[in-house]
Amino acid sequence: MSRGRIGSSGDLLQSYDRRELDAVIVRLQTSRDDGEMIAEERFGWFAAPDWQRRGYEPLPVAMLAEPCGVRAMASQVLDAAGIAWTEIFVGGGVAAVTAGLGVAVFAPRMLPLGAVDIGDRLGRPALPRLPIFIHSRLTEGPPRDALTTLSVAFRSAARG
Known part of the structure; x- marks a missing residue:
């Protein structure tokens, strides 16, 4: 079997x-x-359609737990770009994005229903393939x- x-x-x-x-x-x-x-x-920065970053607070990011390669990639890209960020949810980003709590890195094939790519809108750094x-x-x-x-x-x- x-x-x-x-x-x-x-x-x-x-x-x-x-x-x-x-x-x-x-x-x-x-x-x-x-x-x-x-x-x-390919990957992108995704959030709920009405999500807005609050002022100059660190970017709230939802990620999987270590040793996730996508997590490592996202944190390296943010750090290299000098973008302050904080982890707001560990265990995947579907729930956090759906609830409008922050952003998450997804491959387009894995998007939660209704999530939108906010990378260009918020000037997020490009992610490697x-x-x-x-x-x-x-x-x-x-x-x-x-x-x-x-x-x-x-x-x-x-x-x-």
Whole structure:
């Protein structure tokens, strides 16, 4: 019986290396050459449509907990741009953005309903694209076909 798992890229790669998983799709692969890059995902700064920054207060940002690569990217970009920010929610940004509490970094394919890109409006720094890799021992049959379909979907979403 096949099963899937969602987790951090590091945890998924460790499970793959221990042969607990036959294939993984991960972001931010470092120092490995055994995966195939299937897409470069773009990101943006998103908030509720009516969200407004209050004066000169630090930018309220919702993020996932460490060791999230998107979290690291967002904090590095903000720090490099000299933008004061504060973490207002840990565990993802969907709830915080939906409630209008602050901003979060999302890939467009992961947006909460109603969220809008506020990067240009508020002069937020541009975010780099992050590579998505697939690692697989699957060579044929329905599982490999499903993995090929997922790869095509990621490529399509990254272009959008």
